[in-house]
Amino acid sequence: MAGSDRLRLDDQPGYVLHSYPFRETSLVVEIFTRHHGRVALVARGARRPRSAVRGVLLAFQPLLLSWYGKNELRTLHKAEWQGGMPQLQGRALICGFYINELLLKLTARDDPHEALFDRYTETLRELGETDAHAIVLRRFERRLLQELGYGLILDLDVETNDPIQPDTLYRYVVEQGPVRGTGEGNGVQLRGKTLLDMANDDYADPITQQQSKLLMRTLINHHLGEHTLHTRQLLRDLQEL
Numbered sequence: 001m002a003g004s005d006r007l008r009l010d011d012q013p014g015y016v017l018h019s020y021p022f023r024e025t026s027l028v029v030e031i032f033t034r035h036h037g038r039v040a041l042v043a044r045g046a047r048r049p050r051s052a053v054r055g056v057l058l059a060f061q062p063l064l065l066s067w068y069g070k071n072e073l074r075t076l077h078k079a080e081w082q083g084g085m086p087q088l089q090g091r092a093l094i095c096g097f098y099i100n101e102l103l104l105k106l107t108a109r110d111d112p113h114e115a116l117f118d119r120y121t122e123t124l125r126e127l128g129e130t131d132a133h134a135i136v137l138r139r140f141e142r143r144l145l146q147e148l149g150y151g152l153i154l155d156l157d158v159e160t161n162d163p164i165q166p167d168t169l170y171r172y173v174v175e176q177g178p179v180r181g182t183g184e185g186n187g188v189q190l191r192g193k194t195l196l197d198m199a200n201d202d203y204a205d206p207i208t209q210q211q212s213k214l215l216m217r218t219l220i221n222h223h224l225g226e227h228t229l230h231t232r233q234l235l236r237d238l239q240e241l
Contacts, residue, residue, distance in 0.1 A: 008068035008077065012036060015120070016059045017100045021047065029057055029076065030104060031065060034117040038109050041067050041076040053079045060088050060096050060124050072109065086128030095133045098231040099123060099140055102220070105227045106148060116147040134213065135203040141216045142198065150223060153177035154199035166193040172215055174222050188215045 014033035022028045027046040031039050045051050053076065056063065062082040067074045088096045099120065107113070123140045127133060142152060155164055158177035164170070170178040171187030172195075182189050190211040197208040198215075220229075 007070050008066070009036070010066040010078075011064045011080075012066065013082075013117075014039075014063055014065045015061070015124075016057050016063070017104055018059075019043075019057060027057070028073065031063075032100075032103055032107075032117065032120065033065065033112070034114055035112055037111040037113060038103065038107050039067070040073050040109065041065070042073055043076045043079075046076075056081050059100065060093075061085055062121070085124060088124070088128055091133055092127040094231060094234050095127050095137055096124060098137065098229070098235055101229055101231050102141070102144060105224060105229070106144065106220075113147045116144060119143045119147075132203075134209060138198075138203055138209075138212050138216060139201055141220060142201075145219060145223070148223075150219070152198070152219070154195045164192045164195050166191070166196055168192045170195065172218075174219060188218050190215060 012033050012035060014031045017030045017032050017038070019027045019029040022042060025045050025047045027043040029041045029043050029046075031041060033039055043051075043053055043057060046053050046057060048054070056079045058081070062085055064078075064080040064082060065076065066078040067076050069075050103120070107116075119140060123136055126136045130136065145151060156162065156177070157164065157170070157180050158173075159179050162180075164178060168180060168191075169182050169189065170180055170192055171182060171189055172178050173187040178192075178195055179187065188211075191207065193205070194208045194211040194215075197203065197205055198212050203209050203212065
């Protein structure tokens, strides 16, 4: 028992990213926590009608979670709903599933990102309070890539080190950055103003919205590799991504 106690963590802030059935009455729950990153838990008996956690393990709601174990798949001990977060509906709900899928496919288990956790919390709140869902997604995508070590260069031409000029056209080359001109080669073509707007998290300009969407899609696809995003097609159908 003493060994189990040392492996137990109590009252950890987190969110449910995804869950699926496990054996006859249980669930495997992928959670995103502030201090321990992404963790997979077995919620024993969670599918039983009288389970204490059945109505608590909800996506997009802040929870305090306790678990134990040292293997990749640990055991949920307790889950408590914290409240205070609006329920996502309609397009906001699909956007929420999209950012959850990004976290599932781009973050490693047991790799904490406290700043990203806080940004995730802010993003959920913004999705529930605004109709500007695409702008909320762009800001989250950029922060996600930054936290994972794939930060965007938005203020300098990577070939010349010259400052980005708003009236100049550039190509954003994956794993390099912006290069002046629209010539041959790989890259997403966009205005200097779009790059500078993104650096300032300013997406008021419709052209910036359009070009930043294409740039972020290209970069995320690159880092996903062979993975595909199932929620992206839903968002495309709604013209949100």
